[in-house]
Amino acid sequence: MKSNKHFETEAIRIQNKRSQFSEHSTPMYLTSSFVFDDAEDMRASFAEEKEKNLYSRFSNPNTTEFVDKIVAMEGAESGYAFATGMAAIFSTFGALLNSGDHIVSVRSVFGSTHSLFTKYLPKWNIETSYFNVNDVDEIESLIQTNTKILYAETPTNPAVDIIDLELLNKIAKKHKLLLIIDNCFATPYLQKPIEFGADIVIHSATKLIDGQGRVLGGIAVGRSDLIREIYLFSRNTGPALSPFNAWILSKSLETLAVRVDKHCENALKVAEFLESQLNVNWVKYPFLRSHPKYEIAKKQMKLGGNIVAFEVNGGIKAGRKFLDNINMCSLSANLGDTRSIVTHPASTTHSKLSEQERLEVSITDGLVRVSVGLEHVDDIIKDLDQALKA
Ligand SMILES: Cc1ncc(COP(=O)(O)O)c(C=O)c1O
Numbered sequence: 001m002k003s004n005k006h007f008e009t010e011a012i013r014i015q016n017k018r019s020q021f022s023e024h025s026t027p028m029y030l031t032s033s034f035v036f037d038d039a040e041d042m043r044a045s046f047a048e049e050k051e052k053n054l055y056s057r058f059s060n061p062n063t064t065e066f067v068d069k070i071v072a073m074e075g076a077e078s079g080y081a082f083a084t085g086m087a088a089i090f091s092t093f094g095a096l097l098n099s100g101d102h103i104v105s106v107r108s109v110f111g112s113t114h115s116l117f118t119k120y121l122p123k124w125n126i127e128t129s130y131f132n133v134n135d136v137d138e139i140e141s142l143i144q145t146n147t148k149i150l151y152a153e154t155p156t157n158p159a160v161d162i163i164d165l166e167l168l169n170k171i172a173k174k175h176k177l178l179l180i181i182d183n184c185f186a187t188p189y190l191q192k193p194i195e196f197g198a199d200i201v202i203h204s205a206t207k208l209i210d211g212q213g214r215v216l217g218g219i220a221v222g223r224s225d226l227i228r229e230i231y232l233f234s235r236n237t238g239p240a241l242s243p244f245n246a247w248i249l250s251k252s253l254e255t256l257a258v259r260v261d262k263h264c265e266n267a268l269k270v271a272e273f274l275e276s277q278l279n280v281n282w283v284k285y286p287f288l289r290s291h292p293k294y295e296i297a298k299k300q301m302k303l304g305g306n307i308v309a310f311e312v313n314g315g316i317k318a319g320r321k322f323l324d325n326i327n328m329c330s331l332s333a334n335l336g337d338t339r340s341i342v343t344h345p346a347s348t349t350h351s352k353l354s355e356q357e358r359l360e361v362s363i364t365d366g367l368v369r370v371s372v373g374l375e376h377v378d379d380i381i382k383d384l385d386q387a388l389k390a
Pocket of ligand 1: 084085087110153182184185203204206216217
């Protein structure tokens with residue numbers, strides 16, 4: 001859906017038609033079903049001859065408003081919203097793949113996505129081959145006659161690596177693969193994979209889209225023929241976003257641009273501070289000149305995002321000590337919140353992997369991930385500084 005309005009304006013002005021009460025701000029439609037005028041109205045609505053809400057597992061005005069905004073922001077044709085980001089990822093694969101199909105994916109994907117590929121999809125005879133994030137030349141050699149999807153996240157979680165979207169699209173088009181991108185770390189404000197040729201873009205709306213650590217949500221947007229398949233799968237299997245969460249997320253989108261601008265401003269300052277510290281071995285942030293893919297990040301992202309990864313000197317012990325010494329930032333599994341959050345992947349989310357397996361997804365023992373929030377940046381830096389020195 002191409003629009004001539006600015007991103008910030010769409011985020012605010014795309015809105016459901018007002019009800020008979022002429023409300024300024026969209027109300028909540030907390031209803032599980034909708035009513036029909038007569039038998040013919042009900043028949044025609046079920047036959048999809050009319051665009052009407054039937055049942056909130058299929059659609060709901062709050063969910064539709066949220067979807068319409070993300071569709072416009074990503075430049076997509078249509079979309080469907082889910083209870084969580086993982087529901088969006090699972091339903092997309094469930095709808096688009098058949099037994100015997102094959103996926104090529106970056107190895108550095110979100111942990112639950114990795115479990116989906118390795119533990120669950122093989123139950124339906126769907127296999128995945130992985131390429132390392134810094135070895136994109138390897139991708140073509142992994143493609144088989146039954147490969148259907150090329151899948152990636154960029155920036156990656158938690159190591160903030162960057163993958164060239166233009167290159168992924170070239171490979172996908174050459175081999176007639178569907179290109180699916182998890183755009184969670186960037187949000188549509190910073191990066192629009194569809195402009196680079198992606199067929200489907202997925203988000204965990206739980207992160208920067210909500211932005212305040214309140215609700216879970218997910219969405220898939222993209223080509224309308226593919227979304228139609230995802231919609232039909234989801235309408236029957238039931239992973240729909242709740243209208244209440246959709247209402248919150250649609251309101252959150254009104255402030256996405258200003259929030260993300262400030263997150264990125266703070267994150268760059270945090271990254272620059274960390275780079276100047278003697279007991280920090282390296283810092284990875286897409287808009288730091290020292291990032292190995294700085295030029296690609298500049299090409300495909302508006303700003304660098306809110307996640308900074310760095311390696312504290314001293315391995316697992318030093319990483320844990322750093323977390324123990326944190327005063328203000330939260331120790332929490334979420335990211336993209338107003339509150340800054342620090343995590344130590346080697347001792348938590350990725351502790352079950354061997355050191356070699358961790359290194360394959362760029363996680364070194366001392367790696368710390370900071371989700372930079374919206375507190376005053378001086379206070380965030382002060383907290384990190386004292387934790388590094390303690
Ligand atoms: C990149 C990425 N994709 C997907 C997800 C899953 O989202 P959710 O927790 O909303 O299911 C996450 C969650 O952290 C994530 O970071």
